[in-house]
Amino acid sequence: MNQEEKKKPKYNVVSNAVFTFKKLWEWDKLILFYILGKMPIIVLLPLCGVYLPKIIVGEIENGANARQMIYSVLSIAIAMFILTILQRFIQEKTSLHTLEVTKKMEQTISSKAMAIHYEKMDRPHTQVMIKKAYDIAHGGENEGIQALLILFITIFANGLGFGVYTGILGTLNPLIIVFIILTTIVSYFVSKAVNTWVFRNRDKWLKLDLKLVYLTYKSSSFETAKDIRLYNMKKWFYGAFHKFMNRRIKWTVKMQLFYFLNNVVEAIMVLLRDGLAYGYLIYLVWKGSISVSDFVLYFGIISGFASWCSAIITSLAKVNQISLNVCDFREYLELEEYELEQASEKMILDKGQPCRIKLEGVSYRYESEDKATLKNINLSINAGEKIAVVGANGAGKTTFVKLICGLYTPTTGKISVEGYDLAKVNKSTYYEYLAPVFQDIRLLPISIKQNITLCAEHEVDEPHLLKCFKLSGMDKVIKKFPGGFDTLLIRDMNEKAVQLSGGEEQKLMLARALYKDAPIMILDEPTAALDPIAENAMYLKYNELTAHKTSIFISHRLASTRFCDRIILIENGEIIEMGTHDELLALGRKYANMFEVQAKYYKEQEEREQDEYIS
Numbered sequence: 240m241n242q243e244e245k246k247k248p249k250y251n252v253v254s255n256a257v258f259t260f261k262k263l264w265e266w267d268k269l270i271l272f273y274i275l276g277k278m279p280i281i282v283l284l285p286l287c288g289v290y291l292p293k294i295i296v297g298e299i300e301n302g303a304n305a306r307q308m309i310y311s312v313l314s315i316a317i318a319m320f321i322l323t324i325l326q327r328f329i330q331e332k333t334s335l336h337t338l339e340v341t342k343k344m345e346q347t348i349s350s351k352a353m354a355i356h357y358e359k360m361d362r363p364h365t366q367v368m369i370k371k372a373y374d375i376a377h378g379g380e381n382e383g384i385q386a387l388l389i390l391f392i393t394i395f396a397n398g399l400g401f402g403v404y405t406g407i408l409g410t411l412n413p414l415i416i417v418f419i420i421l422t423t424i425v426s427y428f429v430s431k432a433v434n435t436w437v438f439r440n441r442d443k444w445l446k447l448d449l450k451l452v453y454l455t456y457k458s459s460s461f462e463t464a465k466d467i468r469l470y471n472m473k474k475w476f477y478g479a480f481h482k483f484m485n486r487r488i489k490w491t492v493k494m495q496l497f498y499f500l501n502n503v504v505e506a507i508m509v510l511l512r513d514g515l516a517y518g519y520l521i522y523l524v525w526k527g528s529i530s531v532s533d534f535v536l537y538f539g540i541i542s543g544f545a546s547w548c549s550a551i552i553t554s555l556a557k558v559n560q561i562s563l564n565v566c567d568f569r570e571y572l573e574l575e576e577y578e579l580e581q582a583s584e585k586m587i588l589d590k591g592q593p594c595r596i597k598l599e600g601v602s603y604r605y606e607s608e609d610k611a612t613l614k615n616i617n618l619s620i621n622a623g624e625k626i627a628v629v630g631a632n633g634a635g636k637t638t639f640v641k642l643i644c645g646l647y648t649p650t651t652g653k654i655s656v657e658g659y660d661l662a663k664v665n666k667s668t669y670y671e672y673l674a675p676v677f678q679d680i681r682l683l684p685i686s687i688k689q690n691i692t693l694c695a696e697h698e699v700d701e702p703h704l705l706k707c708f709k710l711s712g713m714d715k716v717i718k719k720f721p722g723g724f725d726t727l728l729i730r731d732m733n734e735k736a737v738q739l740s741g742g743e744e745q746k747l748m749l750a751r752a753l754y755k756d757a758p759i760m761i762l763d764e765p766t767a768a769l770d771p772i773a774e775n776a777m778y779l780k781y782n783e784l785t786a787h788k789t790s791i792f793i794s795h796r797l798a799s800t801r802f803c804d805r806i807i808l809i810e811n812g813e814i815i816e817m818g819t820h821d822e823l824l825a826l827g828r829k830y831a832n833m834f835e836v837q838a839k840y841y842k843e844q845e846e847r848e849q850d851e852y853i854s
């Protein structure tokens with residue numbers, strides 16, 4: 240048995256029911272009212288159905304006149320009609336309010352997703368939890384968390400019906416009751432075993448579902464459309480679909496098999512139960528122990544009693560399953576949030592002053608990796624210092640800045656900013672002092688201006704914005720759009736949106752970081768997509784861009800690091816060289832070697848370009 244199969248639910252059914260009640264009370268009180276309203280109908284409607292034929296047959300037996308019969312039938316029929324209308328009404332209302340609850344759950348899930356600690360978000364397990372939470376939100380009255388209360392009401396109402404019918408059947412033969420109960424208990428345990436199996440294994444098919452969602456999204460998104468066509472990725476997509484779909488189908492087949500066995504056991508139990516009970520009734524009529532109208536009544540009561548029992552049993556078995564859904568939902572809501580820890584220290588610094596950053600024995604290992612990506616990093620960055628981080632691909636540069644950003648927590652060691660330990664500080668207060676530009680660019684479907692300022696129109700500092708536009712080079716970009724500042728982005732969401740080029744997007748990200756005007760600026764290859772003129776312009780303006788700030792600049796273009804006060808060279812997760820550009824050249828080791836190779840390449844390229852120009 241593996242780890243997952245041993246997994247025990249974190250909360251019991253009662254605790255989950257209390258949680259559900261509180262949440263529904265918070266999201267939509269009316270749904271509770273409608274769920275409760277189901278109870279009398281569940282009990283009364285079948286009772287009317289059972290008594291109607293008995294009354295008719297009884298009155299025929301007693302020679303009642305037509306008027307009497309019509310009154311009796313009409314009164315029960317009217318009661319049944321009212322109850323049925325009420326049942327439909329409540330059903331409609333419950334469905335409507337279920338939609339409301341789904342919306343509220345979706346909101347809750349997405350606000351939570353935006354607040355989860357970044358490091359947790361990076362884990363596949365968290366992605367599975369998010370998928371489960373959304374599935375539960377869309378589960379409605381049958382699978383959603385509200386189903387738990389609906390089931391409780393169903394059990395309670397069926398319990399009432401069970402009590403009434405037990406009283407009636409008790410007068411006939413208590414052994415029949417015992418037999419019906421025994422057969423339903425067998426059904427319950429089989430059904431419980433099936434649900435437990437589903438709970439223990441569902442993570443496995445949810446992981447496959449996530450892969451299938453990824454494939455569906457990627458194969459139909461504009462983002463990948465170009466590569467799919469030019470590199471004939473269709474074959475790979477079909478293959479991957481086929482592979483994961485086959486695995487998914489195998490799980491579905493297994494699950495169907497378990498449900499089928501469950502249904503077979505259920506059918507056998509019903510056959511035994513009804514066969515014996517009806518046989519006994521026929522025997523009593525044949526013996527003359529009961530009248531025909533009593534036969535009709537008991538006949539209805541026995542089948543009704545069995546359905547009360549099976550409704551109770553089915554609901555009890557389902558209670559476990561839904562309770563597990565509630566557990567999953569609760570566990571998702573309990574994931575650590577980056578700004579959650581109320582008790583954690585708030586970072587309070589002067590935003591106009593650059594910050595000191597200190598790394599002491601910092602190592603970091605990704606959860607999925609065996610070895611540490613960063614090892615024993617010791618570094619003190621002075622307030623206002625301009626640091627360049629260089630190294631080969633995969634050396635650990637981005638991981639290093641993500642640690643400084645507080646997105647990851649060191650596996651060992653400590654990072655402090657102005658004496659505040661990042662592991663203990665409230666992250667949202669720290670993020671105010673950071674203005675990073677990462678390699679992967681994510682823009683919002685709003686205007687260029689809003690993408691930069693990320694605040695309400697009346698809060699925009701226009702002179703500062705204009706300065707940032709100029710410094711980042713965005714002033715030239717917007718000139719070509721009639722909408723200027725207010726040009727919309729992201730075509731998927733806005734029909735009138737424009738598509739920025741990679742370099743233009745990078746300039747926008749730089750403008751966003753500049754506008755934030757935070758004391759720590761982090762630039763992870765901010766010039767990778769810029770043309771040589773824009774890149775050169777940025778280097779020339781580097782001091783101006785980072786004035787009065789502590790800055791960390793990652794670049795593969797070693798010539799650009801000259802503008803920095805200190806360069807650190809990372810190799811295999813360790814700092815192997817540190818110093819100014821001239822010091823590292825004088826050292827004559829790895830950095831000097833890398834610089835020489837690059838300088839030669841750029842010199843040759845320059846000469847080639849000059850030759851081409853002359854000829």
Ligand SMILES: Nc1ncnc2c1ncn2[C@@H]1O[C@H](COP(=O)(O)OP(=O)(O)OP(=O)(O)O)[C@@H](O)[C@H]1O
Binds near residue numbers: 606607608631632635
């Ligand atoms: N989320 C992750 N989970 C597991 N491993 C990761 C993750 N992110 C990065 N890594 C691994 O950590 C190592 C360092 O990655 P990192 O992105 O820090 O390198 P880098 O120096 O910034 O590289 P590049 O110059 O190519 O951007 C790589 O081997 C990478 O595969």
